[in-house]
Amino acid sequence: MDLEIFDETKKASKEWLNMITQLLNHAGDYIDLPDNTEMSVTLVNNDRIHAINKEYRGVDKATDVISFAIEEDDGEEEPIIFSDDLDIDIPKNIGDIFVSLEKVKEQAEYLGHSEERELGFLVVHGFLHLNSYDHMKAEDEKEMFDLQRKILDAYGLKR
Secondary structure: EEEEEEEEEOOOOOHHHHHHHHHHHHHHHOOOOOEEEEEEEHHHHEEHHHHHHHHOOOOOOOEEEEEOOOOOOOOOOOOOOOOOOOOOOOEEEEEEEEHHHHHHHHHHHOOOOOOOHHHHHHHHHHHHHOOOOOOOOOEEEHHHHHHHHHHHHHHHOOO
């Protein structure tokens, strides 16, 4: 996976950055994403994610993770069709995730598990949203949360 990580907080350790990379590559393999899949993760503080949440979702408070899917197929756009004799491998950009490191710390303390587990949970949660998983309906929530738990457990980030 082609993954870009931006730490706007300048507070993430090298270990956390490596974990995010390894975990998202693991998650990509787990759901069989093509190797040329692209995405980004931006680590922010509560003020920044609050502003993003307010601007894009109309919610006037900080949240833990926000996902912006890029290649959602709404069925309205015409596909680009390339000639069969063209040998090109176009990467699939699935989008961007923003994670509040302040929320990681707050929620890890509240839930009684490590900050690494909380960061992993939020990154995988956002990643699954980028891959069309959702939790608006009970059956979708069960599917998404079961898959999220399996990915985290297989990686070694159990509760």
